[in-house]
Amino acid sequence: MRWSEFFIKTQRYPPADEESANAKLLAQGGFIGKLASGIYTFLPLGWRVLNKIENIVREEMSLAGGAELLMPSLHPKEIWTVTGRWDSLDILFRLKTNSGSEYALGPTHEEVLYALLAHHVKSYKDLPFSLYQIQTKFRNEPRAKSGLLRGREFRMKDLYSFHESDEDRDLYYETIKKTYIKIFSRLGLNAILTEAPGGTFSERSHEFQVIAEAGEDTIYYCVKCNLAVNKEIAAGDSTCRKCGGATEEAKAIEVGNIFPLKEKYARDFNLVFKNKSGANQLVSAGCYGLGTSRVMGAIVEVAHDEQGIIWPENIAPFKAELITLGSNGSANVSKEGERIYKKMLANGIDVLYDDRREAGAGEKFKDADLIGVPRRVVISAETMKKKKLEIKKRNGKKMELVSEEKLFKTLGAKK
Amino acid sequence: MRWSEFFIKTQRYPPADEESANAKLLAQGGFIGKLASGIYTFLPLGWRVLNKIENIVREEMSLAGGAELLMPSLHPKEIWTVTGRWDSLDILFRLKTNSGSEYALGPTHEEVLYALLAHHVKSYKDLPFSLYQIQTKFRNEPRAKSGLLRGREFRMKDLYSFHESDEDRDLYYETIKKTYIKIFSRLGLNAILTEAPGGTFSERSHEFQVIAEAGEDTIYYCVKCNLAVNKEIAAGDSTCRKCGGATEEAKAIEVGNIFPLKEKYARDFNLVFKNKSGANQLVSAGCYGLGTSRVMGAIVEVAHDEQGIIWPENIAPFKAELITLGSNGSANVSKEGERIYKKMLANGIDVLYDDRREAGAGEKFKDADLIGVPRRVVISAETMKKKKLEIKKRNGKKMELVSEEKLFKTLGAKK
Numbered sequence A, B: 001m002r003w004s005e006f007f008i009k010t011q012r013y014p015p016a017d018e019e020s021a022n023a024k025l026l027a028q029g030g031f032i033g034k035l036a037s038g039i040y041t042f043l044p045l046g047w048r049v050l051n052k053i054e055n056i057v058r059e060e061m062s063l064a065g066g067a068e069l070l071m072p073s074l075h076p077k078e079i080w081t082v083t084g085r086w087d088s089l090d091i092l093f094r095l096k097t098n099s100g101s102e103y104a105l106g107p108t109h110e111e112v113l114y115a116l117l118a119h120h121v122k123s124y125k126d127l128p129f130s131l132y133q134i135q136t137k138f139r140n141e142p143r144a145k146s147g148l149l150r151g152r153e154f155r156m157k158d159l160y161s162f163h164e165s166d167e168d169r170d171l172y173y174e175t176i177k178k179t180y181i182k183i184f185s186r187l188g189l190n191a192i193l194t195e196a197p198g199g200t201f202s203e204r205s206h207e208f209q210v211i212a213e214a215g216e217d218t219i220y221y222c223v224k225c226n227l228a229v230n231k232e233i234a235a236g237d238s239t240c241r242k243c244g245g246a247t248e249e250a251k252a253i254e255v256g257n258i259f260p261l262k263e264k265y266a267r268d269f270n271l272v273f274k275n276k277s278g279a280n281q282l283v284s285a286g287c288y289g290l291g292t293s294r295v296m297g298a299i300v301e302v303a304h305d306e307q308g309i310i311w312p313e314n315i316a317p318f319k320a321e322l323i324t325l326g327s328n329g330s331a332n333v334s335k336e337g338e339r340i341y342k343k344m345l346a347n348g349i350d351v352l353y354d355d356r357r358e359a360g361a362g363e364k365f366k367d368a369d370l371i372g373v374p375r376r377v378v379i380s381a382e383t384m385k386k387k388k389l390e391i392k393k394r395n396g397k398k399m400e401l402v403s404e405e406k407l408f409k410t411l412g413a414k415k
Helices: A021-028 A044-063 A077-082 A110-117 A166-186 A264-269 A292-302 A331-346 A361-371 A381-385 A404-410 B021-028 B044-063 B077-082 B110-117 B166-186 B264-269 B292-302 B331-346 B361-371 B381-385 B404-410
Strands: A032-036 A039-042 A074-076 A093-096 A102-105 A129-138 A153-163 A192-197 A204-211 A217-222 A228-230 A247-262 A272-274 A280-282 A284-290 A320-324 A351-354 A375-379 A389-393 A399-402 B032-036 B039-042 B074-076 B093-096 B102-105 B129-138 B153-163 B192-197 B204-211 B217-222 B228-230 B247-262 B272-274 B280-282 B284-290 B320-324 B351-354 B375-379 B389-393 B399-402
Touching: A021 A032, A021 A292, A032 B074, A032 B110, A039 A044, A044 A129, A044 A153, A044 A166, A044 A292, A074 A077, A074 B032, A077 A102, A077 A110, A093 B093, A110 A153, A110 A264, A110 B032, A153 A166, A153 A292, A166 A192, A166 A204, A166 A247, A166 A284, A192 A217, A192 A247, A204 A217, A204 A228, A204 A292, A247 A264, A247 A292, A264 A284, A320 A331, A320 A361, A331 A351, A331 A375, A331 A381, A331 A404, A351 A361, A375 A381, A389 A404, A399 A404, B021 B032, B021 B292, B039 B044, B044 B129, B044 B153, B044 B166, B044 B292, B074 B077, B077 B102, B077 B110, B110 B153, B110 B264, B153 B166, B153 B292, B166 B192, B166 B204, B166 B247, B166 B284, B192 B217, B192 B247, B204 B217, B204 B228, B204 B292, B247 B264, B247 B292, B264 B284, B320 B331, B320 B361, B331 B351, B331 B375, B331 B381, B331 B404, B351 B361, B375 B381, B389 B404, B399 B404
Parallel strands: A192 A228, A320 A351, A320 A375, B192 B228, B320 B351, B320 B375
Antiparallel strands: A032 A039, A074 A102, A093 A102, A129 A153, A153 A284, A192 A204, A204 A247, A217 A228, A217 A247, A247 A284, A272 A280, A375 A389, A389 A399, B032 B039, B074 B102, B093 B102, B129 B153, B153 B284, B192 B204, B204 B247, B217 B228, B217 B247, B247 B284, B272 B280, B375 B389, B389 B399
16 A cells, blocks of 8 residues: 555644543554544544454454344334333433434444344254444443543444353353453453453453553452452452462453353343243343454553554554655655565555655654554665665664565565 | 354245335345334344445445545534534434533534544645545434335445545546446446436536336436436436437436535635645545445345345355255265365355255245345255256256256356
């Protein structure tokens, strides 16, 4: 992709009205644009990162047997009164039309899904199954803040699984635990499996927490065996209940939350199936959330320096950025830039080519560090004289002069 | 994909509360589920079709130079008062929170985009560019009806282009006209380019209309030269104003609408750039909509028979459906089914395998016709005896017995 064709609009300074690192750097780097408190546009660069995150999540959900669907955001009041959450959920956006119809904007989709399943689940032969979506959600947060960490409109993956028995659901719950660990590993994010309260539905749940100062949660984790517990349910003593090791307190960002719904909503919606004995039985369910836009914010919180973002390899907007220097009067450099760029594309390398003619070397280097592509490749009159190209990792200091052949090998050319 | 793993829930009868062919067949076939009037869930089968439609649109938008982004759905009232549309747009969903914040739910995104661009467009060097998104939209339709043809919540692609001059914009407008023609052709949909009124912004616009009884528009088209005009601006006589040929009247579904926005919103948001003479000038723009979920509905309206849907090749949920018959006591057929299914996957064939053990031949054939996959492949004790497989096009009557080799060749095996 050429810089000039991708609407990349970096700013000289971070926005004055943001405090968190992710909000500042993502806005300055042209990844997001703020529309209102907690409401952001994903600009092409940011949308590209979010897509990479969501595609990794999608692949792993599919491997875990989930079928993808898309439920609506506009929910008639009736289904929310069935569960009592029309009144009890304070973050629910509610609206009433002139003709008197009332709707909630979906912050989560148990109500929609259970209403739907009443038509489709009849027998134990219909179970188990799991369904998920990756979708925009709405929550009327009183204090939307911290950029992508707590928004009024945000992106989320929500998976729901349905089972004959709690035992079967518990087995699947363990599968998804492993799937989440794999997802966060692929995303380049160290997310700690943490015991957490179960909310209104069940006694226990698990969160995936990323240690970061910007986090709103507090966790205690054992330095010896890694057991982690959310402060809300921690006993408060300073030793690990499992191994007796010392525990440390840390601020953390919750990027995922999985919990057994048990029969709670099945009871509300009378979601029953005929079991093997022919009797009606309530469906047992689990639900598994993962905030994809929050993951994007959390990664920036833990992976940046004073110059900008340092994207992990798998979700960087591009794998490499190609820069040509000294375009004024150096037609040869431009020509060489075009040749290398086209060769990169032909070799399947995911490259951003900073082809701006009006930008100087300083601006191009500053922007490259800001947007945080993992590898920077430079072509200048000097490198051409030496018949080499300069390559540098974003997360490193060493610049290397390499041959064209070595460069393509390093970048993992497919051909 | 196996039938048993994709949450395909066909119904014996179409829903009683729907009238249009698309609403009936898509619900009966397990593509969509109705939550409320004009509000549908895309079930895995339907989501798969919609994704194929949207990916074709995405590819062509990208080829036309568009960069993809995602704008929010929750719009603060302030930006809608700038254009006066907070009050004038009757289909706008408006909501007010307890703390007094007012929002609109995005039916279109000029307001959001122009507010964003005020930060990013400064000089003629920043122009031209084009941005698009594929997104869920909201319209408070007084009479939501006809399934996916007119919804309160629906999917749409909206592209916006920005230019130094009307001349440059007109050139791009012609490019997008050609792009749309290509898109509809790839989607297997005969959409007629139709002259239409310009709304509040400009004197002219163009619609892409699909002739169908379920359509809400009326167009006049020339049987000789194909010139088509929306009834709203037609002069009313029965001869073509271009070639003098006879015109015919037809009901039609509008699946796309492109029009020049000119300087309308640039004036509202003071979106100016420094032109080559250094003077401030208003940005000229065009906007280009395409209803992706409506396209899905329109295709069903024009491509079905009494048995079900007949999906065009490119957007069918699967290219082929594999059916094994007589599973009771015929372990050989099941085994052969598994072998052929795995070979299809290994050969990159997009196949749905109806592996249901409890379903009989009649049910499997009925469901195959209902969900409308282009090619049906059958394995039975009989075909095995002949060392052949049976293949039949959904849109044809002839069943053919072919060798395994011929089958894979017909299905376009990649290996």
